[in-house]
Amino acid sequence: MGLFGFIRRRRTGGVTKNSTAASSLERYLTREPRRIPRTEHRINRASISRKALKVVEDLQRAGHTAYLVGGCVRDLLIGRKPKDFDVVTDATPQRIKDVFRFARIIGRRFRIVHVPFGTEIIETATFRALPPEGGSEEVLLRDNVYGSEREDAVRRDISINALFYDPVSEIIIDYVDGYRDIKHRIVRMIRDPHQSYTEDPVRMIRALKYRATTGFEIEASSYQPITELAGLISECSTARVMEEIYKILRSGAARATMEALYRSGLLTHLAPEVAAHIDAGAHDLARSPLGERLAALDRLTTSGRIWTNGVLLAVLFADIIPTVQAGSGKSTLSDDRLSHDAAAILDPISRRMNFSRLNKDQLVRILTTQRKFANPAKKPPQALQALCRKDYFRDALDFFEIACLASGISPDDAAIWREVAFSLPKPAVQRTGVRVRRKGERQPPPAEQTVARPEVVAPAAKKKRRRGPRRKPRTDTGE
16 A cells, blocks of 8 residues: 555544645655755764664674654754764664674564663664554553654654754754754644643653753644643552653753743642642742752752762652751650651652652652751761761762752751762771672682681591401411
8 A cells, every 4th residue: 555545545543634734744754754964964074873773784794774852963963062972773673783792682562672871872773654543652561563764753753853864974854843843942843742741641741841941932733732641640650650760850951940840830740749838928939949859850960970879859849848958957856756747747748759769768868857967067077977877878878968959058068968978988898789709800808818827737638448258367277
């Protein structure tokens, strides 16, 4: 029937072929892609990871099509350093593993391949097909439906993330006018926004996130449906939603993104307690305590700081926990009472948003121990060292520094704590986890055997008695 006939025979999620969205989709699926040479895009190969180049070159050398794709191509075009590099190819996951024997096939919904080079991992995926009529991206991921290069580009949600870049020939391949949108600084959905958001509501979060991280303007036809369909985000997988929230908080543009989520109504469905606290205040996230903490978080993130999930959750939910904020140190409640009250408030939130139990416990510890960080210069050294030895100290101190920066308190107290932690004497015996001994490596003696012991002389071994038939005693017969 052919690809064009397939498009003509079906309706695209309730949008007829005569509509603007359907005609645009047909155009993307039938026209020749635009190929942008290096003289126009001016991407410098030196800014691309050598490991990513190796993956693309080795796959092409093996007879496959392989490109760089997604956010790395977008960042290279707007002059930013990509955080990671993703590769897309027509090779199946098993074939990719045949080319790279040390690679790992992961994923249950859609199988992808991680090609590790030390600490750097190049994520390599096979071209995916378009979702079926009335279906969703979840169905496509679960069934591992592979497609063509063109289908993979059209299947993606936002045009600026659907560009393929061949670093060997140094040509950008554009099926969906993504290069034009980057030049015009526009965030635009490739397909009909209503259909795309209905198929996968997480795309609403992604659209607002890229608007904040790139500084582009979101197209009006792509933004308006978000305010109408915001409630659909409650039906999404909580694991995927939390993954997007963590990405936003680590993006360096958390304040702008959260403000866009609040104005569009998405935050009301993602974290209703946080949105209600903002509504009770000035109805302005930027001027709220949360906005100040997010600004401080962005400032420290851009300087290279890395955060755990517990710290990020503390930044988000600190206002709804009745505990002592940084710099106060005054409270009539005991530690156990504070922890109990905080856990009682966070239990329904963690169940709804699907926190891990570890992250929830970290969040409770971080928020309920903030009063202990106040006035370190007036505390005895033993009290400082005792707190520094706690397993949650590093995370709690990170949040203390964020809270101090947000509230305008001098960061000298945080510096004192870090100096105490750095100079803390290490214990004589360090307890470590179980370590697997490598082949040929000698096993070190246990710690208790390192103490000198008196030498014990082993008893002399007894001479073995020869076993055999007994000889007759010799007798003299005189013969």
